[in-house]
Amino acid sequence: MGGSVRVLFVDDQESVCDLINIFCTSLGMEFSVARDAREALDFITKERFALLVTDLEMPEMDGVALARKVREQQPDIGIFAFTGGSAAYSLRDLENTFDKVFFKPSDYSRMIANAMMYLAQKKYPFLK
Numbered sequence: 001m002g003g004s005v006r007v008l009f010v011d012d013q014e015s016v017c018d019l020i021n022i023f024c025t026s027l028g029m030e031f032s033v034a035r036d037a038r039e040a041l042d043f044i045t046k047e048r049f050a051l052l053v054t055d056l057e058m059p060e061m062d063g064v065a066l067a068r069k070v071r072e073q074q075p076d077i078g079i080f081a082f083t084g085g086s087a088a089y090s091l092r093d094l095e096n097t098f099d100k101v102f103f104k105p106s107d108y109s110r111m112i113a114n115a116m117m118y119l120a121q122k123k124y125p126f127l128k
Contacts, residue, residue: 005029005119006047010040010054010066011082016104020053023112037061037069044070049077050119053111056083064089067097078118082111 007029009020017033024031032047034040036058043049052070056063067079081098094101099118102111 005051006032006049007051007053007115008032008034008040008043008049010034010037010052010058010063012036012055012058016055016082020112027112027116037063037066040066041069044073048074051078051080051115053080053082053115056081056089064093064097078115080111080115080118 005028007024009017009024009031010033011017011020012035017035021031021033032043032049034043037054037060040052040054044052052067054063054066058066063081063083067081070077070079078099079097081094081101082104083101084104100111100114102114
């Protein structure tokens with residue numbers, strides 16, 4: 001891991017990615033951004049990540065389908081969902097697929113705090 005925590009964030013909204021990038025880099029996390037599920041899968045096939053944070057509603061492939069595919073390739077990865085809210089997903093699907101679920105826009109700091117706790121429990125090193 002090169003001494004840093006690798007996090008992959010997937011969202012099609014650039015402003016959300018920029019905000020999360022500020023949080024993650026300030027905490028010493030190595031951060032990659034994918035703009036959709038297909039790009040995220042390209043990252044996953046080439047690199048190992050400690051944590052995937054994905055939007056639920058994306059074009060072509062949603063976050064639930066992405067999470068299931070990622071778990072097949074990296075079963076030990078943490079996966080958080082980050083969404084504007086949708087009635088399209090059952091609570092059971094979300095609980096069975098994701099380690100945590102957060103809602104935009106108010107849960108940014110809570111999501112980062114939970115990511116830090118999750119990664120600390122997994123004993124990933126932090127630079128800061």
